[in-house]
Amino acid sequence: xxxxxxxxxxxxxxxxxxxxxxxxxxxxxxxxxxxxxxxxxxxxxxxxxxxxxxxxxxxxxxxxxxxxxxxxxxxxxxxxxxxxxxxxxxxxxxxxxxxxxxxxxxxxxxxxxxxxxxxxxxxxxxxxxxxxxxxxxxxxxxxxxxxxxxxxxxxxxxxxxxxxxxxxxxxxxxxxxxxxxxxxxxxxxxxxxxxxxxxxxxxxxxxxxxxxxxxxxxxxxxxxxxxxxxxxxxxxxxxxxxxxxxxxxxxxxxxxxxxxxxxxxxxxxxxxxxxxxxxxxxxxxxxxxxxxxxxxxxxxxxxxxxxxxxxxxxxxxxxxxxxxxxxxxxxxxxxxxxxxxxxxxxxxxxxxxxxxxxxxxxxxxxxxxxxxxxxxxxxxxxxxxxxxxxxxxxxxxxxxxxxxxxxxxxxxxxxxxxxxxxxxxxxxxxxxxxxxxxxxxxxxxxxxxxxxxxxxxxxxxxxxxxxxxxxxxxxxxxxxxxxxxxxxxxxxxxxxxxxxxxxxxxxxxxxxxxxxxxxxxxxxxxxxxxxxxxxxxxxxxxxxxxxxxxxxxxxxxxxxxxxxxxxxxxxxxxxxxxxxxxxxxxxxxxxxxxxx
Amino acid sequence: xxxxxxxxxxxxxxxxxxxxxxxxxxxxxxxxxxxxxxxxxxxxxxxxxxxxxxxxxxxxxxxxxxxxxxxxxxxxxx
Numbered sequence: 001x002x003x004x005x006x007x008x009x010x011x012x013x014x015x016x017x018x019x020x021x022x023x024x025x026x027x028x029x030x031x032x033x034x035x036x037x038x039x040x041x042x043x044x045x046x047x048x049x050x051x052x053x054x055x056x057x058x059x060x061x062x063x064x065x066x067x068x069x070x071x072x073x074x075x076x077x078x079x080x081x082x083x084x085x086x087x088x089x090x091x092x093x094x095x096x097x098x099x100x101x102x103x104x105x106x107x108x109x110x111x112x113x114x115x116x117x118x119x120x121x122x123x124x125x126x127x128x129x130x131x132x133x134x135x136x137x138x139x140x141x142x143x144x145x146x147x148x149x150x151x152x153x154x155x156x157x158x159x160x161x162x163x164x165x166x167x168x169x170x171x172x173x174x175x176x177x178x179x180x181x182x183x184x185x186x187x188x189x190x191x192x193x194x195x196x197x198x199x200x201x202x203x204x205x206x207x208x209x210x211x212x213x214x215x216x217x218x219x220x221x222x223x224x225x226x227x228x229x230x231x232x233x234x235x236x237x238x239x240x241x242x243x244x245x246x247x248x249x250x251x252x253x254x255x256x257x258x259x260x261x262x263x264x265x266x267x268x269x270x271x272x273x274x275x276x277x278x279x280x281x282x283x284x285x286x287x288x289x290x291x292x293x294x295x296x297x298x299x300x301x302x303x304x305x306x307x308x309x310x311x312x313x314x315x316x317x318x319x320x321x322x323x324x325x326x327x328x329x330x331x332x333x334x335x336x337x338x339x340x341x342x343x344x345x346x347x348x349x350x351x352x353x354x355x356x357x358x359x360x361x362x363x364x365x366x367x368x369x370x371x372x373x374x375x376x377x378x379x380x381x382x383x384x385x386x387x388x389x390x391x392x393x394x395x396x397x398x399x400x401x402x403x404x405x406x407x408x409x410x411x412x413x414x415x416x417x418x419x420x421x422x423x424x425x426x427x428x429x430x431x432x433x434x435x436x437x438x439x440x441x442x443x444x445x446x447x448x449x450x451x452x453x454x455x456x457x458x459x460x461x462x463x464x465x466x467x468x469x470x471x472x473x474x475x476x477x478x479x480x481x482x483x484x485x486x487x488x489x490x491x492x493x494x495x496x497x498x499x500x501x502x503x504x505x506x507x508x509x510x511x512x513x514x515x516x517x518x519x520x521x522x523x524x525x526x527x528x529x530x531x532x533x534x535x536x537x538x539x540x541x542x543x544x545x546x547x548x549x550x551x552x553x554x555x556x557x558x559x560x561x562x563x564x565x566x567x568x569x570x571x572x573x574x575x576x577x578x579x580x581x582x583x584x585x586x587x588x589x590x591x592x593x594x595x596x
Numbered sequence: 597x598x599x600x601x602x603x604x605x606x607x608x609x610x611x612x613x614x615x616x617x618x619x620x621x622x623x624x625x626x627x628x629x630x631x632x633x634x635x636x637x638x639x640x641x642x643x644x645x646x647x648x649x650x651x652x653x654x655x656x657x658x659x660x661x662x663x664x665x666x667x668x669x670x671x672x673x674x
Contacts, residue, residue: 416664
């Protein structure tokens with residue numbers, strides 16, 4: 001007689017992944033007595049015996065009223081099952097243990113598998129499998145079905161259990177469904193004994209914090225304060241790190257690269273050192289700030305504050321066809337657009353997702369900020385400069401919200417907002433660091449391709465043809481700038497800055513490097529020169545245009561891969577360019593007309 | 597005991613879930629987060645400007661918009 005294993009668990013526990021690991025390619029859809037739906041089943045060889053494994057539908061509660069839950073009950077009552085293999089999501093064990101208890105009390109042999117053990121470990125959750133097994137009355141194994149860890153041992157446990165126990169009988173199945181309340185209390189005691197959750201503030205404390213954080217009047221101002229503090233922290237820490245990086249890069253250059261000037265042919269030295277190394281250098285020195293932003297965002301997410309922000313801002317966002325979460329992503333975009341765009345993956349509704357993707361590029365990211373800080377300190381007084389920056393941030397928000405309003409009828413959201421407000425958590429440094437690192441790494445590996453290509457391109461375009469003065473109007477770059485000039489003159493941008501804008505398309509971090517090449521100066525000398533090249537009105541118009549016209553290439557590439565639509569990406573770019581020109585035009589012409 | 601919508605409960609007033617009158621994907625998500633028939637749910641606070649509702653269901657706090665909460669029917673003490 002063929003022995004039968006039934007695979008059970010809640011939806012989204014990686015049950016199918018585990019099923020596939022167990023059964024390989026031999027799974028077939030079939031039907032069984034007592035139920036009208038088809039299920040996935042397979043026959044596998046387990047320790048020399050042929051065993052049937054059936055993947056039962058995901059269920060939350062054995063006494064539930066959902067169709068899937070009825071199917072599971074009927075299956076168990078009509079088909080003899082020799083072993084239950086219960087799969088739980090280890091990261092949500094506190095919510096899933098009651099189901100495991102329910103199933104273990106059925107009177108059938110059972111083995112419990114905690115999937116996503118790798119993720120649970122990363123979250124700081126620790127298990128005592130012996131205590132869990134004692135409380136459940138069944139062996140417990142930790143696995144990661146995705147990576148295969150622990151699966152061989154799980155398979156072995158299943159084999160052992162099948163050989164130990166005699167074949168079960170449907171009559172012996174006791175319908176001893178313990179009352180839900182008693183079960184939950186039992187689950188809680190078992191959890192306390194056998195599982196260590198990461199330091200979660202107890203419910204009472206979280207509630208008290210929320211009374212302030214979500215206070216009807218204080219909530220939103222407090223949030224802006226927290227945001228301000230985050231930015232302050234990033235730039236306070238990031239500033240010295242940035243200087244340190246720049247120092248390192250400069251010294252390496254002087255020590256290792258300068259001597260190459262005598263060895264390499266002029267053009268190659270220029271390309272490699274002045275083009276590639278210097279260009280990458282301006283970007284690389286900026287990495288510490290980006291990393292800090294990623295860490296900051298990871299902290300906001302992991303601590304649980306993110307959902308509070310979504311709660312506070314959802315009312316406003318809903319009027320724009322967006323969602324409280326869209327606001328959070330917009331905020332993430334102020335550090336860097338790329339992770340913010342990737343964050344929209346949690347949104348199921350395509351319309352909501354696209355609308356959010358459309359507005360994120362308007363966030364004043366840290367790369368753009370770098371350019372604005374340079375220009376505003378060079379061209380405005382020390383009392384005007386902060387005001388200029390603040391205005392740019394306001395414009396950033398307004399263009400994002402305005403775009404949402406305009407496009408919401410075409411793209412709006414149909415997805416109901418439904419998110420958990422978790423208890424506040426104090427994430428460990430390791431947790432935040434690991435998460436931040438993963439995301440930074442992903443971003444850097446993608447962005448670096450474009451930036452390398454970009455800096456090489458700048459160098460080539462500003463140095464060819466070889467007869468022209470470097471960065472001058474006869475170079476290829478200068479010629480392109482010349483083509484754009486008639487378009488950009490009405491907004492106060494001349495041919496040289498047009499060239500700079502071209503390069504800003506690749507990455508905003510390159511803009512300062514491009515200016516250095518086009519004007520032949522850098523740092524303070526460049527700042528000095530700029531005061532003679534343009535006035536405050538032209539500078540603001542330029543910054544306005546730079547803020548809106550397009551995001552960097554990495555962002556565009558991410559837009560394309562997240563939206564999976566070239567057409568959408570095209571609309572985004574087209575709209576940004578048009579809006580940038582329009583706003584700069586309005587500003588520049590009005591300012592001139594008013595006599596500035 | 598009367599049957600009311602979740603959005604009609606007063607802050608702090610508990611209700612027992614009777615029906616989730618929602619479309620399938622949303623219904624599933626509600627269940628996954630703990631909104632099950634027979635469970636107690638209690639609104640905690642409401643955001644300003646007609647924003648979302650924070651409710652406690654079981655040991656979990658969830659936020660959802662009022663018109664979505666209106667799809668959940670509960671038994672409440674009069």
